[in-house]
Structures are given as C-alpha cells and as structure tokens.
Amino acid sequence: MKVNNKVREMRQARHITQVKMAEDLGITRQTINAIEKGKYNPSLELAFRLLAYFDVPFEELFYIEEE
Amino acid sequence: MKVNNKVREMRQARHITQVKMAEDLGITRQTINAIEKGKYNPSLELAFRLLAYFDVPFEELFYIEEE
DNA sequence: CTTGTTTGTAAAGGTACCTTTACATGTGGA
C-alpha cells in the first residue's frame, strides 16, 4: 500500500517554487522535494499544513496508488 | 500545532477492542493505544488504513487542536 | 560565456513512528 500525493501539481499550478513554498511553510526545500518525488510521506502534521497551504481537502492532495 | 484524532470514539462506537482492531489492521495493540492516547500521530499510510477501517472521511477522524 | 534561478541529491544527525517482549491494573463472571 503506497500513498501518493499531488504536491508538485498543486505547487506548479500556483506558480510557486520549492524555495518559496519551503519558506512559507517553515520547512526545508529538501523535505518538499522528497515528498514530491515520493521518497517518503509527510507526517500527519505536515500533511495538515499542506492542505491549509493549498486550501484543498485531504482527498485532493493524497491518494492510494492504484495497482 | 497539534493533531488530534477520534480513534477511540470511533472504535468504541463500533464495540471493537484494541486487540481486535490491531488484528484487523495488522498492527500492534500498543500502536493503537499510543495513537488513542495522543502519544504520537499515525503515519500517513496508517491514517489511510484507519479511514478505510472506520469508513469515514479524513476530516471526521483527524483534526487540529484549537488553541 | 557567465550569472542567477530552480531543482536534484547525498551524508550525517535528531526525533517520531512502530515493533516485540513484558509486566501491571481494573473489571466482570463462574
């Protein structure tokens, strides 16, 4: 069971760089990059911050990979 | 910023023990207990499994503590 | 060509998440 996300799509749709997003969220650029590349999932707390940042419901940002 | 959950309420409303829930989910009873007691948040993957287990949307199980 | 911008990635360190094993408390029923 693998969790995927649409962070990159959401970010690019808003014309925001990883750098700016990291600053806005108070986390590092590496963390955003790792999450976008699927290296690991965000913690539940960071997931909440991402939802607020993009102003989307949970289901629009995270989903289970179809198999 | 603290994430809270309603795992205990959801579980008790369904008359399920921590033991049975742990078996159903394939995790340990200690993990469920720790999450219910707020010792730590579940991973995003486990959060997904909990949503499926209780058949509720994300917002009904997890929320940000008002402060 | 040189510079700035954006993104990718790696190593090392700290904390959070989850496990296995184990012991303890409280409650209800035979």
Place this chain on the structure above:
DNA sequence: TCCACATGTAAAGGTACCTTTACAAACAAG
C-alpha cells in the same frame, strides 16, 4: 476467590521523517 478480558505502560531496536550543509545539473537571461 479465580480467571479471562481489556487496557495502560515501559524498554530496546529498527525504520521513517526532517534537519543542516553541501555540491551538481539544467536552463534562461544578459
């Protein structure tokens, strides 16, 4: 009383998440 059941908790170990620091590649603008 005795026993089964449900829950709480602790210690030790492994992996995931996130950090700081650093270097590299791709690209567009000047």
